Amino acid sequence: MDAMRNSTVKPNTPKFERHFLHPRYWPLWLAMGLLRLLALLPHKVKLKLGSPLGNLLYWLAPQRRKLAAANIALSFPDWSAEKHHALLRAHFRSLGIGMMELLIVWWGGYRREDDRKERALVTFHNLDIIKKLQAEGRGVIMLVPHFTHIDMTGLFLQLELSYAPVYRPHDDPLMEYLITKGRTVFRDGAPWVTPISKDASRTMLKHLKRGGLLFYLPDQRYRNPKQRVDATFFGRPAPSNPATSKLAQLTGAAVVPVFTRRINDHYHVxxxxxxxxxxxxxxLADTERLHRLYEQEIRHNPAQYLWVHDRWNLSNEDIERLSSQA
Incomplete structure (x- = not known):
């Protein structure tokens, strides 16, 4: 296990600050306390609570519901309205389960270096591909598209691999503190999983050149008009970030897609x-190739993809029109 240790990235967890105790943060602290209590429940119970939570979100988040419905209708134009709606409801249940999974990510036994329960939840397939590349001293970009169980994917990978996840810093300082702290993992007092801001390009390059592993989320809408490419995704141009190609070109890193499927209460990575x-x-051609891989996995596992994200930058008119089809 020590041979896989990530020694190229220094932890950058924000420090706890006294102003986090200000009354304006009390609702968030109360919510965290309630979540901590829920984390004590057995895993199967948490998953069962996730489905009704998703059903509740379906009604409480009408704009996200319409966006997800529009994305589904756009991606599967040949499906019936009934099939669109069934996928939409299944997606929100998966979304609720994903929220409950965060309780395991934040407070699971692996945090205390007792990962027996987490290991019992997962079956790995072809993980030796990454281990072999790293043993050869080659950096690896692990492409992990946005599925509802993405945080569990990160948890499971750290059971076997030391890596650096790329993330977008939160605007709220307390949320940034909590999220970054939750994504940082130590083993035997040394850094094991160390997040890198999406803006820290030099840190990513250095990490990959030294044979490190990067947990990279490649499939969200990219807003920079000067650097983006409009790569087709489910038949429609989507503003996309070509950074995967640039990182691989500058570092010689291998690009390895990693997909997870949640089947009942077990996970296959x-x-x-x-x-x-x-x-x-x-x-553009590189990004198109990657999109075809994502599409193939999404078609096999559509309910667990993150349809509530505005991948195509749809107009309000398009959202209203397309959502009516689901």
Whole structure:
């Protein structure tokens, strides 16, 4: 296990500050306390609570519901309205389960270096692909698209691998403190999982050049008009970040897609072979290739993809029109 230790990234967990105790933060602290109590429940109970929580979110978040419905209708135009609606409801149940999974991520036994319960939840497939690449001294970009169980994927991978997840810093200082602290893991007092801000490009490059592993989320809408590519995703151009190609080109890192499926109360984490001839020198073509891989997995596991994200930058008119089809 020590051979896989991540020694190239220094932890950057924000420090607790006294102003976090200000009354304006009390509702958040109360919510965290309630979540901590729920974390004591057995895993199966947490998952069962997740489905009704998702059903509640379906009604409490009408804008997100319409956006998810529009995305589903856009991605599966040949489906009936009934099938669209069934997927929409299943997605919100999966979304609720994903929220309950955070209790395991934040307070699971692995935090106390007792990971027996977490190991019992997962079956790995082809994890040796990553271990072999790292043993050869090669950096690896682990591509993990946005599914509702993405935090559990991160948890399971750290059972076997030391890596650096890329994340977007939160605007609220207390949320930034809590989230970053929750994503940082130590083993034997040494850094094991150490988050990197999406803006820290030099840190990512240095990490990969030294043979590190990067947990990279590649599939969200990219807003920078000068750097983005409009790569087709489910038949429609989507503003996309070509950074995967650039990171691989500058570091020689392998690009390995990692997909997770939640089946009842068990998880299957599958590593695909490294994407061959990548990067090709054509950022748009590279991103299109990756999108085809994501689409294939989403078609096999549609309810667990994160449909509430505005992947295509749809207009309000498009959202209203498309959501009416689901």
């Amino acid at each position: 599958t590593c695909l072979p490294p994407v061959d001839n990548f990067p090709s020198g054509d950022d």
